[in-house]
Amino acid sequence: MQKKIVASLIVVLILLIFGGFTEKAQASPVSANGWQLKWAIKNSDFEDVDIENYGHNAGSPNVWMVDQAGVAAWGTENPSGKIEVWQAGNGYNVPPFSGTNFIELNSDGIGPVYQDIRTIPGTVLTWKFAHRGRSGMDVADLLIGSPETQTEVSRVSDDNTAWGDYEGDYVVPPGQTITRLTFNPISTASGSLTNGNFLDNVELYINIEGAKIGDIAWYDYNGDGIQQNNEAPAPNVKVDLIDDNGTVTKSTMTNDIGSYLFTDVLPGDYQVKFTLPNNDYIFSKANQGNNPEINSKVDSTGLADVNIPTLRTENFDVDAGLTTNGKVEIQKLSGQKALRDAVYSIKDSTGTEVTKVTTAENGFGTAEGLPPGNYTATEITAPIGYQKNPRPKSFTIVYGNTDPVKLTFQNIEKMGAIMIFKQDGATKKGLENAIFTVETENGKVIKKVTSNAKGYALASNLPPGTYIVKETDAPEGYEKSNKEMRVTIPFNPQGPVNVTFSDTKIKVTPTPTPSGTDGNSTDGIIIKEVDKNVKTKKGNLPQTGDSINKNVLFGGALLATAGIALMYRRNN
Template identity: 25%
Template structure:
């Protein structure tokens, strides 16, 4: 036989379709109806089972309610089973359970097996009901036992058998439930589905006595409403023929009714039957529907008591947090929710919640939906809540909300939170504060002094792309500019390079990247970028006469590497500015024409100072020979020549007897030779 889950039996808003276990124990019943035993399965789950009636009779309705409370969800897994063995005097067994907790249910004879499904991981509490009728094998005063087994633990519930009594004595008016509506051995109607109508029948003057005019007043109980369209009035003949006289009575004004009241004036001497339906509008422990008939002889009352059946229910609870990661800047608030998904009716006072808030969280504010009273002890940072204001019905929005700030939580630290519901833990949620990166810019000469004005970019080392969304205290940026305080910023997990693109004044650009990583283990990442201070070099290039020389080309060399190159201007000056402090060589690679390349010069650069270097180039000297010959080829002596050259050079020379005039060791350059006196006899 297949089981019935509550999605098919309890449709739509099966909000209070069935009462939670405590209803049957505390609201209108006595424990003596059935022995009830609870089991605790190694602090994993507690189970309680009881029959809802004291006795079982042939053809009468009863039910077994099984309640379970999960204390440790880690030890209950999908596929675990609950096995119920019913007495062999039960028939027409109909389980009502929730698929939110159970994936399968089977009935094999008098054995019912329910299998936990995947959602049990969020389960906290639940209940299910096995409806049944007694069969003809029931023996009077005999005790019958049901067992509920989970794992190696067993719960027992007992019920007493009783024989059915006869008798056929009826009062002048009595009230019963409609045909096929289930009742227990106390005559109480069992409301299995609160979304379906509850039918009532009132029998008036079954003995057909002369009672005079009969005035029937029926008051609809709290939690129910009369369906006025369902009213039917029948006149019953001695041959049990039924005549519908509803319209006759309505049109003659003999019926007054609204959703809470029904009054009918009957003709004397006849038997009547009144049928109507009510709907359940709210959860009550009992629905006492009482009718009173006044006739010639006085008053007579008829009462029909209905109760909500236990049915099935499941409630899941889970913890959420709105942020898994949170930054170090701006709003650092998080919101916890303890959410209840109810698939049954859970009465007031049955959900107890406690939540110990991490002591590092501040600015705690707690609220709850209208089912809960929520209290918060700021000294112990403990939340206590209970649904003492109202029942939690299926589909209700039921939750506890906790607002908190993580401003006092350290970078990279993870805050966890687990609530307890009825002694069992919810799932655990985590929020991690982002790692914080701190960049300090210092000079090598003074590492305790932070430098302003340096600019950096961050490169993603995995794809070599520039990071454009660096999160800082002042917002997102793609350039980090140092100040007299460390720069604080955040980056997603990854590998990075910090590259200096502008050095502060008085310091040299450090082109070597700083490699760093941000990962789940990071807390505060301190980066220190160091720059060398700088000075200047001024080269003054002259000749032996201290005259400035333009066009001399120099390399500035450090540790064998050319750092900079330059050329002297017309004033013989070349400057190398913002050079890292240290020892350098000045190497002349090209001298002005007519000058020798000077030897390498060593120079030391000091912070914020200009090192002067005077370099003198020597002239390249040569000889000039002037030969004077006549037209006949004879070499002529006594010819006088004026020689003019670079830098105002001027000399007068005379040829010797070999016709030669010589100028030795004169500077390199271009000269003009002009004959200023011819030899004797020549022009």
């Protein structure tokens, strides 16, 4: 710490030598370790004016009557709602105090103008403004206070020869988070209520000591990490300033407008840590959008890194968005059975994965810390033995609802298959066109398949369980197998269950020729008709080239021999 103090004093000495504290655009010195920081006033010298859409000429070159909506940040109590804007090169040769534009308080009526700013109770504000008369000595005053009640803090008088430059201090009272500055015309040299009291270069500074860090905490209704006008400040949020040794050097609470301020900060590296009010809140996404002035800076733990290079450093851009803690609860079932180890990817509306959910033994898995928005949950890993459910489910997280969004996914078991091989029992060659049925144990047929040219038939898409396989039709020329095979497909099947059926060829018995088919016989010998148009003569043998069945000839010869033997025995 001593090294930091010495380094800080050296920085101050260098800045004093080279006039570093004279940069009025940023600050002006009030002590050896502090300065005035420009604070809150917008459109301070009336340069932001929309004459084209809200103004009309007041009867003199470069003098305009402008509706108060066309003068950024300023309002008027003039009954007409007009603010009279003068520009350089006007017909009266009145120069601006700064820039190009200035205004006249005595407009087309008595036209007090005012601006409301956010303030931190207890702080000291330094105000500055320039005033000038139009035709002679004009008188105006500055009133400061709440929007409901202001008190005069300065009354000034100036003629038309030069601008008067004024400043003073104002202590913001306790509880006053909105402060109004009103510039009111008192009198004019001409006595006219519509001519006099020029005003320009209204500035406001906050007097602080040392380097400073600050900004606001707010409730991020849509969870996008970017401040919108309809999003309310978050008061009573604890904020700590932590040095590079991990020591909390300062602590504060955000005020009624969500603001906090650390002053008298020595140069060095720090972390600003916000603490959530309770578990119903999370921090918004950090560094979203293209405008760093309105986005949240802290990470999901509420920390933001800050570097303070010099005592004159001011960092009013360490803010924090708070949004509600959205949750999703996923239930994984197969029928009524809870399933564990199903893994889901949770993606936001941009398609970015924000978290994963894994179901536990009871079938439930939960993710939290989801800001408001639209999401999808997609199963990326199924439980062992079950088919992955490919269809994502969409859901929405709504601000303020901290109850989990509930999703249920149903899965079915992995399907198995039975590979049937039909073969010739002798040659083991696959047989085509055998038909098989696959039945449940209670006899219900659920599959009917036919073997292909290689003898294979596949019954697929079968849930785990026990089945009966039967052959109902055999290939042509084969006997149908009467075998019934019980096949069990296991839980989490890794491939088809193989079974083999073997068939045998049908045996063909020769058919004998019927007796007397042609009406010709001799002594019991049957001669088969060879040709319908040509018959052999009774008792003659077939001629060479005749088509006679050899079996018939052989049988006939045996009968003839037997007959001759019988006759011989009778004669003896």
